[in-house]
Amino acid sequence: MSEPEPSQVVLRAQRGDRDAVEALVRRYLRPAYLVALSVVRVPVDAEDVAQEAVAMAMQQLESCREPARFPAWLMANVRNRALNKLAATKVRARYADTVLREEGVANDSERLLLREALLAALEVLTPQQREVVLLHDLEGWTHPEIALALGLSEANSRQVLSVSRRALRVALQRTEEVS
């Protein structure tokens, strides 16, 4: 059975269907996390932002007037909240803090090191480049989906992805050489 159209799910959720709300949360929490991570660059902060933004969006779903544009509406909310969070926690010992605040991560240090290397490499990109590369290469969104959610043209999305990958590869190579 194919997945229902997002706009249909949004309409059902707007009518108070709790199953539809849960479907939206499960479908969009991870992309929301990735967009938040693109801005705040701290995984635990990105979790907080994604949770708050998605929950708030579900409570204010009636203000999403175009259900077909729900991803763009949600991601704009996530980005705004992430920027507020970033402004509030501007000065922070980011990486050590991140690890300390996550429970049970000590026994997966190799993965953590890789994650920190990726986060450091992502620093060379702009927030929008990070959003595109994370949504495409990690979330598996297509260019039309990214274009709709981020307010870009499809051609622009492709171009941003290509430039971002090139810059990211260079940054990762440098990290490898240093280590």
Place this chain on the structure above:
Amino acid sequence: MNDERIDLSALDPTWRPRRWEALVQRTLVAARPEPLWLAVSRRRSLVAALAAVALLSWLPAVLTRESPVEPAKTTDPALALLEYSRSGDVLAVLESTHGR
């Protein structure tokens, strides 16, 4: 080659499924519609403004209202008799209650 996907799986937040599911559950709980009292308290400024308008529209009516004058009690037979002894008028109430 920039057409190849970069392996970013180390950034995948769902790599620890239990932690991720806990986040999903927290989000679902927080996504529940807010109770009415909370919705009202969130709109405190609106409620305060409406209360101020209501008060301002009600206050002049209260201030300019004449205080009602209690009509003289004439149903008490002793008072009626006293009044009669003073003025000599037969009060209506005496006529209605005792004049039959």
